[in-house]
Amino acid sequence: MTTEELYKELSYVNHSRDNRKRYADLVINNPDLLPKVLDILLRVDDKHSARAAWLLEFVARENLHAILPLTERLLSEMHRVHLDPAVRPMAKICEYLIEAYYKDDETVKNVLTAKMKDQIIENCFDWMINDEKIAPKAYSMNSLYLLGQDYDWIHPELVLILERDFQMQSSGFKARARHILKKIKKN
Template sequence: MTTPELYQELSYVNHSREKRLYYSNLMIDNPHLVPKLLDILFMVDDKISPRAAWVFEFMCSNNINTIVPHLDIFTKNLHKVHLDSAVRPVAKICELITTAYFSKTDHKIQKALTKTHKERIIETCFDYLINDEKVAPKAYGMVALFLLGTEYDWIYPELTLILERDFQMQSAAFKARARHILKKIKKNTSY
């Protein structure tokens, strides 16, 4: 399947679990298609880009190790994604990556995730919190940053500052997640 053919196929993807599952399994069964999916995902101004992001998120949710060969491309380009419906799944993938990386269960990602990958995720997740994003990317970013804060000691003070500063202006969902993360930070540190 060529990139244009895959692009055409993705026009059939919608929010239904059935469609996302079908196409994520197609990617898992045909790993040579994943770079093409990422090419489409990173056509950041295109209306099909979010559909590629939904499929990629579903693929990563099913098996996070499927992202390992694509960590460079994903982390190098994730900051470019700006359409709301594509930002949410990309942010979720950042959370999935960091959750797997810090998991007690063995994952290939634990050996594959480099300092550069982590720094790109950190930068993008802080951007989610600082910029005018919806609640879901902010919440996923908080979790990723909390986990990465166990390795990078400068993250917790910055994250705490942003969460406390923005707390009153944000939605109930943001406040709930921020309270949870702040409580975990306080438990892990002396901030």
């Protein structure tokens, strides 16, 4: 399947779990499609970019190791993604990677370099301070909390942002922020 054929197929990808799973299975069973999915995702001004992001997130959820060969390019280009429906899956993929890293997934540990972790940190802080929806912020809070175990400066910065934004945010943000702040203070 060419990139343009895949692009047309993405017209049929929607929020339905069954639909995304069907396309994720297609990509997992045909790994040569993964770089094409990423190419479409990185057409950041195109609405199909978000559909490719949903698909990549579902692939990562089903089989995180399948996306590892794309990780360097994905993380180095992720800052360009700006459409709301595409940002949420990017933040979730970062969370998947960081959670696997801190659960001692050796394959993920061998792939994620210090530079890649820095790119995740930068993107997560950007999502926290920019006018994003709650989901990217929530995923970013969790990723930053975990990364703060190895980077002494992250927790104090995260606490500042959470406390500063607490009153202005939604109840979902407040609930997650309380949870993260409690975990930070416990440590």
